[in-house]
Amino acid sequence: MKENKKTIIVFSNDMDKVLASFVIATGAAAMGDEVTMFFTFWGLNVLRDPKKKGKGKNLLEKMFGWMMPKGVNKLPLSKMNFLGLGPILMKYMMLKKNVQSLQEMLKQAQELGIKLVACSMSMDVMGIKKEELIDGVEIGGVATYLAEASEAGLNLFI
Amino acid sequence: MAEHFVDAKYLQCPGPITKLFNKIKEIPSGDIVVIEVTDPAFKNDIAAWCRKTKNELISLEEKDNIIIAKIKKA
Numbered sequence: 001m002k003e004n005k006k007t008i009i010v011f012s013n014d015m016d017k018v019l020a021s022f023v024i025a026t027g028a029a030a031m032g033d034e035v036t037m038f039f040t041f042w043g044l045n046v047l048r049d050p051k052k053k054g055k056g057k058n059l060l061e062k063m064f065g066w067m068m069p070k071g072v073n074k075l076p077l078s079k080m081n082f083l084g085l086g087p088i089l090m091k092y093m094m095l096k097k098n099v100q101s102l103q104e105m106l107k108q109a110q111e112l113g114i115k116l117v118a119c120s121m122s123m124d125v126m127g128i129k130k131e132e133l134i135d136g137v138e139i140g141g142v143a144t145y146l147a148e149a150s151e152a153g154l155n156l157f158i
Numbered sequence: 159m160a161e162h163f164v165d166a167k168y169l170q171c172p173g174p175i176t177k178l179f180n181k182i183k184e185i186p187s188g189d190i191v192v193i194e195v196t197d198p199a200f201k202n203d204i205a206a207w208c209r210k211t212k213n214e215l216i217s218l219e220e221k222d223n224i225i226i227a228k229i230k231k232a
Contacts (some may be wrong), residue, residue, distance in 0.1 A: 024174055026172050026176055027171070027172035027175060027176070029176075029179075030172060030175040030176040030179035030180075030207075031175070031179075031180070031207060031210045031211060032179070032211050033211065097170060097172045097174075098168045098169055098170050098174060100169075100170070108176065111172065112176070112179075
């Protein structure tokens with residue numbers, strides 16, 4: 001086991017939970033740790049690039065794509081979402097209080113060398129294609145996750 | 159032995175430590191970093207960060223709600 005390794009599963013696409021995930025991940029990287037974040041199910045929406053489109057989707061997959069948040073800027077809050085007003089207020093408060101935006105944190109995570117892995121099975125189930133994800137994301141399965149998690153000193157499911 | 163300054167005032171967690179980490183990466187061993195922070199958690203955080211990264215915390219003081227830490231790169 002390497003104490004210097006941390007893994008985080010990002011299952012949720014709630015803005016507040018994703019924010020906590022990135023604070024821990026970038027914080028760990030800044031402590032000199034090797035960090036891998038696995039994005040699965042709703043968490044995959046964090047990695048969607050709003051400017052990109054997935055090709056060859058069937059109707060159901062397209063519907064899923066429309067209904068789910070497209071990228072890190074569109075995430076709902078887990079509490080007090082108020083049909084999308086909550087996240088706007090939260091972003092305003094974060095800006096006022098100098099908390100980095102999620103978009104900046106995602107960029108910083110990549111700059112710090114944090115490995116971002118998208119789960120292939122949940123991508124397939126939800127009809128999310130690799131071409132619609134941001135650059136620099138790897139695709140992996142449960143074996144990739146388990147191999148990394150069993151080496152890590154900390155593993156979180158968020 | 160050069161001294162470098164990092165202004166991390168008004169940055170929230172984990173801004174100060176990521177900024178410090180990026181600075182420490184680019185300077186030679188033995189150099190000093192002086193960092194100014196307003197996040198009240200930084201006093202505990204910098205001690206933990208130095209323990210973990212094996213860099214030396216030379217001094218830590220607070221003046222007018224600004225925490226000033228001096229760190230020597232290992």
